[in-house]
Amino acid sequence: MAVKMSAQELMDFMAREFPQVKNDFIVEDVRDMGVTVRMPVADRHLRPGGTVSGPSMFGLADCSIYFAVLAMIGPKGLAVTTNCSLDFMRKPEAGRDLIAECKLLKLGRVLAVGDVLIYSEGKPEPVARATMTYSIPPN
Amino acid sequence: MAVKMSAQELMDFMAREFPQVKNDFIVEDVRDMGVTVRMPVADRHLRPGGTVSGPSMFGLADCSIYFAVLAMIGPKGLAVTTNCSLDFMRKPEAGRDLIAECKLLKLGRVLAVGDVLIYSEGKPEPVARATMTYSIPPN
Amino acid sequence: MAVKMSAQELMDFMAREFPQVKNDFIVEDVRDMGVTVRMPVADRHLRPGGTVSGPSMFGLADCSIYFAVLAMIGPKGLAVTTNCSLDFMRKPEAGRDLIAECKLLKLGRVLAVGDVLIYSEGKPEPVARATMTYSIPPN
Amino acid sequence: MAVKMSAQELMDFMAREFPQVKNDFIVEDVRDMGVTVRMPVADRHLRPGGTVSGPSMFGLADCSIYFAVLAMIGPKGLAVTTNCSLDFMRKPEAGRDLIAECKLLKLGRVLAVGDVLIYSEGKPEPVARATMTYSIPPN
Numbered sequence: 001m002a003v004k005m006s007a008q009e010l011m012d013f014m015a016r017e018f019p020q021v022k023n024d025f026i027v028e029d030v031r032d033m034g035v036t037v038r039m040p041v042a043d044r045h046l047r048p049g050g051t052v053s054g055p056s057m058f059g060l061a062d063c064s065i066y067f068a069v070l071a072m073i074g075p076k077g078l079a080v081t082t083n084c085s086l087d088f089m090r091k092p093e094a095g096r097d098l099i100a101e102c103k104l105l106k107l108g109r110v111l112a113v114g115d116v117l118i119y120s121e122g123k124p125e126p127v128a129r130a131t132m133t134y135s136i137p138p139n
Numbered sequence: 140m141a142v143k144m145s146a147q148e149l150m151d152f153m154a155r156e157f158p159q160v161k162n163d164f165i166v167e168d169v170r171d172m173g174v175t176v177r178m179p180v181a182d183r184h185l186r187p188g189g190t191v192s193g194p195s196m197f198g199l200a201d202c203s204i205y206f207a208v209l210a211m212i213g214p215k216g217l218a219v220t221t222n223c224s225l226d227f228m229r230k231p232e233a234g235r236d237l238i239a240e241c242k243l244l245k246l247g248r249v250l251a252v253g254d255v256l257i258y259s260e261g262k263p264e265p266v267a268r269a270t271m272t273y274s275i276p277p278n
Numbered sequence: 279m280a281v282k283m284s285a286q287e288l289m290d291f292m293a294r295e296f297p298q299v300k301n302d303f304i305v306e307d308v309r310d311m312g313v314t315v316r317m318p319v320a321d322r323h324l325r326p327g328g329t330v331s332g333p334s335m336f337g338l339a340d341c342s343i344y345f346a347v348l349a350m351i352g353p354k355g356l357a358v359t360t361n362c363s364l365d366f367m368r369k370p371e372a373g374r375d376l377i378a379e380c381k382l383l384k385l386g387r388v389l390a391v392g393d394v395l396i397y398s399e400g401k402p403e404p405v406a407r408a409t410m411t412y413s414i415p416p417n
Numbered sequence: 418m419a420v421k422m423s424a425q426e427l428m429d430f431m432a433r434e435f436p437q438v439k440n441d442f443i444v445e446d447v448r449d450m451g452v453t454v455r456m457p458v459a460d461r462h463l464r465p466g467g468t469v470s471g472p473s474m475f476g477l478a479d480c481s482i483y484f485a486v487l488a489m490i491g492p493k494g495l496a497v498t499t500n501c502s503l504d505f506m507r508k509p510e511a512g513r514d515l516i517a518e519c520k521l522l523k524l525g526r527v528l529a530v531g532d533v534l535i536y537s538e539g540k541p542e543p544v545a546r547a548t549m550t551y552s553i554p555p556n
Contacts, residue, residue, distance in 0.1 A: 020192075047159070054198070054201050055198040055201070058193065059192075062194070080227065081227055083227070083411060084193075086222065087222050087548060088221055105534075105542075110413075113546075115532075126522055129532065131502065131546065133360070133504065221528065221550070224502055226409060228391055229384070244365070245368070254393075264384075272550075298463075322437070331476075332501075333479070337470075337471070340471050358505070359505055361504050362501075363502045363503075365499065367499075
């Protein structure tokens with residue numbers, strides 16, 4: 001399958017449709033069935049001790065897979081998250097952005113499944129992993 | 140086991156330790172191995188179409204189970220979420236608060252597991268469910 | 279919604295369609311959006327130390343939710359499991375049957391979601407919990 | 418970290434400790450924080466339509482991560498599965514073995530987390546994915 005949206009098109013779409021999160025995520029790479037997304041860590045993402053909050057990591061995982069789905073199917077419809085599993089494995093470092101490496105494992109007519117590994121930038125071991133299922137509405 | 144913290148004590152602890160979320164959640168009931176938590180839905184929780192965002196629901200589930208654990212073990216240590224699974228089953232209604240009904244299924248020495256059902260207030264069918272595991276640090 | 283299949287009809291359907299597991303599960307109760315299923319624990323389900331194996335508990339959870347879906351939609355179509363999460367919380371006891379208490383949280387046109395708590399018979403605390411999503415094929 | 422057990426040592430350990438499954442799994446490769454495991458598909462793994470059953474795939478995922486943990490920590494202790502999430506994405510093909518590619522994402526003192534992708538041999542797209550958490554008992 002061909003990629004249908006560029007990194008810039010994905011970010012423009014997000015800024016238009018989801019203005020609440022428009023400065024939260026930067027799409028750094030778009031490829032066949034996958035994206036790389038950066039979350040510049042700001043004060044509002046932090047918890048005591050300087051660690052990134054769970055909801056912020058959930059949001060990063062969720063948006064990354066959404067970007068990966070949109071990149072393949074184009075800016076249409078309203079895919080919704082139906083299921084997710086997350087493992088929080090290490091404490092993210094406060095002074096570093098988070099980088100999400102996302103891969104679609106399935107892109108069906110009705111359901112898409114994607115995997116994400118989240119890293120503190122520059123560190124080799126993932127801080128979290130997530131799998132999410134998106135329901136893709138009929139056209 | 141006896142409940143060690145009241146609803147007010149849980150909210151005071153949260154306001155002190157996690158000031159970022161101090162007005163987000165109201166503990167409505169504390170009981171043996173369970174709590175009821177209200178999230179007054181505000182604009183910042185919403186997505187286009189007026190629905191509550193995924194990260195907001197994740198945050199509600201996460202805090203509810205955290206409250207339930209604290210209620211049983213007292214305001215000590217720093218329990219951290221290690222794993223979660225969520226199912227988003229129905230669209231929450233914009234004009235209604237969310238109510239989380241949380242039940243601890245296990246409260247071990249090292250791991251706690253809790254289940255949450257999230258409702259739009261006054262509706263009989265849950266909008267989401269979550270299970271989370273907390274790692275409880277040794278004293 | 280009305281229940282469309284009795285406990286006996288569910289077991290007859292299973293014996294016909296899934297002869298491999300026909301003696302593994304006994305449907306003890308069928309109700310609106312829920313079932314109770316017994317797994318008589320036999321040697322083939324055990325692991326060293328006399329505990330019930332993970333695959334056996336997975337199978338019990340999977341079949342219980344399948345029974346609950348069939349009870350509501352009738353003996354048609356071929357629902358398939360698309361997602362599951364399981365927490366193994368306590369060691370099941372070898373000499374006791376397992377009892378699964380299953381509740382459907384959602385029964386949509388396309389997706390069904392069910393929760394299961396698994397107990398060693400006669401014990402108050404669950405040994406495991408599971409949530410599964412079934413994809414219901416169009417007629 | 419150095420790998421502490423070879424493929425043959427892992428299989429000998431399994432045959433001795435878990436005789437019920439000793440012919441079910443073949444460890445094909447052991448590497449730093451990962452293993453490849455083959456499940457020769459036999460009649461007892463099948464469901465109507467010739468597809469591999471859910472419990473069989475659960476068992477493959479579970480054993481693969483167990484092998485990967487043992488390979489790193491050696492044949493000691495009794496690690497137990499505490500949590501798993503699975504996505505069943507495609508129908509496995511009946512005439513083909515299943516191949517599990519397993520990677521440990523975390524190997525802590527107390528918890529290990531591993532990811533598995535399961536393939537029908539020779540097919541590029543995974544039929545299932547799983548993540549499991551193991552609790553590692555203190556020595």
